[in-house]
Amino acid sequence: xxxxxxxxxxxxxxxxxxxxxxxxxxxxxxxxxxxxxxxxxxxxxxxxxxxxxxxxxxxxxxxxxxxxxxxxxxxxxxxxxxxxxxxxxxxxxxxxxxxxxxxxxxxxxxxxxxxxxxxxxxxxxxxxxxxxxxxxxxxxxxxxxxxxxxxxxxxxxxxxxxxxxxxxxxxxxxxxxxxxxxxxxxxxxxxxxxxxxxxxxxxxxxxxxxxxxxxxxxxxxxxxxxxxxxxxxxxxxxxxxxxxxxxxxxxxxxxxxxxxxxxxxxxxxxxxxxxxxxxxx
Amino acid sequence: xxxxxxxxxxxxxxxxxxxxxxxxxxxxxxxxxxxxxxxxxxxxxxxxxxxxxxxxxxxxxxxxxxxxxxxxxxxxxxxxxxxxxxxxxxxxxxxxxxxxxxxxxxxxxxxxxxxxxxxxxxxxxxxxxxxxxxxxxxxxxxxxxxxxxxxxxxxxxxxxxxxxxxxxxxxxxxxxxxxxxxxxxxxxxxxxxxxxxxxxxxxxxxxxxxxxxxxxxxxxxxxxxxxxxxxxxxxxxxxxxxxxxxxxxxxxxxxxxxxxxxxxxxxxxxxxxxxxxxxxxxxxxxxxxxxxxxxxxxxx
Numbered sequence: 001x002x003x004x005x006x007x008x009x010x011x012x013x014x015x016x017x018x019x020x021x022x023x024x025x026x027x028x029x030x031x032x033x034x035x036x037x038x039x040x041x042x043x044x045x046x047x048x049x050x051x052x053x054x055x056x057x058x059x060x061x062x063x064x065x066x067x068x069x070x071x072x073x074x075x076x077x078x079x080x081x082x083x084x085x086x087x088x089x090x091x092x093x094x095x096x097x098x099x100x101x102x103x104x105x106x107x108x109x110x111x112x113x114x115x116x117x118x119x120x121x122x123x124x125x126x127x128x129x130x131x132x133x134x135x136x137x138x139x140x141x142x143x144x145x146x147x148x149x150x151x152x153x154x155x156x157x158x159x160x161x162x163x164x165x166x167x168x169x170x171x172x173x174x175x176x177x178x179x180x181x182x183x184x185x186x187x188x189x190x191x192x193x194x195x196x197x198x199x200x201x202x203x204x205x206x207x208x209x210x211x212x213x214x215x216x217x218x219x220x221x222x223x224x225x226x227x228x229x230x231x232x233x234x235x236x237x238x239x240x241x242x243x244x245x246x247x248x249x250x251x252x253x254x255x256x257x258x259x260x261x262x263x264x265x266x267x268x269x270x271x272x273x274x275x276x277x278x279x280x281x
Numbered sequence: 282x283x284x285x286x287x288x289x290x291x292x293x294x295x296x297x298x299x300x301x302x303x304x305x306x307x308x309x310x311x312x313x314x315x316x317x318x319x320x321x322x323x324x325x326x327x328x329x330x331x332x333x334x335x336x337x338x339x340x341x342x343x344x345x346x347x348x349x350x351x352x353x354x355x356x357x358x359x360x361x362x363x364x365x366x367x368x369x370x371x372x373x374x375x376x377x378x379x380x381x382x383x384x385x386x387x388x389x390x391x392x393x394x395x396x397x398x399x400x401x402x403x404x405x406x407x408x409x410x411x412x413x414x415x416x417x418x419x420x421x422x423x424x425x426x427x428x429x430x431x432x433x434x435x436x437x438x439x440x441x442x443x444x445x446x447x448x449x450x451x452x453x454x455x456x457x458x459x460x461x462x463x464x465x466x467x468x469x470x471x472x473x474x475x476x477x478x479x480x481x482x483x484x485x486x487x488x489x490x491x492x493x494x495x496x497x498x499x500x501x502x503x504x505x506x507x508x509x510x511x512x513x514x515x516x517x518x519x520x521x522x523x524x525x526x527x528x529x530x531x532x533x534x535x536x537x538x539x540x541x542x543x544x545x546x547x548x549x550x551x552x553x554x555x556x557x558x559x560x561x562x563x564x565x566x567x568x569x570x571x572x573x574x575x576x577x578x579x580x581x
Contacts, residue, residue, distance in 0.1 A: 106388075113390055123290050152329045155286065
């Protein structure tokens with residue numbers, strides 16, 4: 001399958017999230033890893049150990065930025081101070097694309113530090129797409145938006161989550177970071193068929209895929225990123241790859257983090273489903 | 282009067298954010314009564330759909346709990362010393378009061394404690410009878426946060442200042458150097474807490490992965506007979522504490538505030554009974570140390 005303008009980095013293969021407990025191992029052992037994803041906010045500081053480690057990682061590895069607090073779905077416009085700091089980091093990492101979530105999270109400058117679900121309305125489509133465009137124009141780097149796990153749905157929604165995602169990315173003309181674990185978690189919490197979601201996503205806009213583990217509770221599933229990837233999520237990943245072709249894939253593991261080798265081994269399971277990259281002509 | 286359901290994006294986000302940020306009950310549940318006295322379940326039902334397993338209240342409660350557990354977890358990590366000084370129950374109560382009152386006004390959780398010192402000064406009852414030591418602890422722990430990742434400027438080289446007369450000579454200080462005057466030896470308490478935590482981590486490492494060590498006994502200290510002058514600073518990529526002589530502290534404060542060296546020395550030694558030769562030797566020795574630490578920079 002040919003790559004699209006949103007998926008021009010098919011050589012990125014399988015990456016893992018850069019996490020503090022693995023710093024020493026990575027810097028000392030220099031393991032072979034296709035790429036690392038960093039949480040942008042952890043490195044949007046003036047100096048100190050975070051940037052020192054990042055600079056060393058950048059000398060050895062490809063790094064892609066992933067954010068957690070741009071809140072494209074806020075009713076307000078993006079925070080300019082945040083964008084300025086993010087742009088400084090973009091210059092440092094030279095990230096080929098940058099992602100954040102299709103969610104909201106702050107009101108009147110007060111932050112929840114959560115990825116809160118959107119009401120799927122036409123008003124929200126317009127506002128979210130406008131915010132994405134403003135951020136992209138300021139940052140000057142391709143953007144991809146990630147679908148979040150959710151535990152609530154709103155009466156005011158006028159469409160399904162996947163219809164909302166499609167409308168937003170078409171209007172903003174941006175890429176998608178397709179989190180197949182989030183689709184699975186939300187499908188169980190809201191009772192929809194996750195394959196319907198995967199099949200509805202515009203394949204040519206998928207820039208990256210996320211995998212992760214989750215936790216099952218009696219009445220709902222929580223997106224905890226503290227387990228290996230479960231079989232139903234691998235099946236969804238297989239279906240997604242069938243549709244979108246070879247795509248940069250990343251395993252997120254954020255809590256109860258095992259050794260670097262364990263995390264990397266879990267991530268590399270994705271290679272079973274990922275077609276080989278065609279040799280350059 | 283019945284309140285209309287939110288039908289605009291901004292209205293929905295305002296009411297949901299208000300619900301998410303309301304403190305939990307003692308049982309870590311969402312409050313049953315809304316701010317106007319009506320049932321929270323009614324408010325939740327106006328904008329959140331129920332499903333076959335959870336009603337609107339239950340679904341909103343997941344976000345309410347996640348918000349508080351995340352913020353309280355981060356706050357406790359940043360202020361382990363304060364928790365040790367107050368004890369867990371007092372600390373938890375204070376944390377909820379602070380976060381409810383001040384919230385997080387930054388996209389970064391790093392800044393969660395940026396208004397804590399001010400909050401404690403305004404609400405001394407929350408820390409009484411340990412208010413003074415609690416305040417000292419918070420000042421040092423917040424200084425740690427600042428020192429960890431604050432900007433670093435090129436340290437001043439000796440050659441840059443050699444030929445400038447002392448009455449004109451000015452310095453700047455690194456932003457990752459924070460100077461504090463304290464009434465309690467909280468630096469020693471933090472050292473004790475660190476050793477305690479390292480021991481617990483070692484013992485617990487084969488048992489409960491990921492569990493946070495929690496101090497079992499409250500840490501206490503007597504007020505110091507004389508003020509303690511402390512530099513909280515970053516060296517390489519770690520944060521350290523260094524006790525200072527009173528005159529050295531006053532000299533550094535004066536330099537930081539832009540006072541030329543000669544006047545700064547006069548201010549620092551204003552109450553000193555030592556000979557000018559001793560003062561000169563001390564000053565030379567301090568400057569050697571400070572240049573070695575890279576604390577001195579060109580004036581801002």
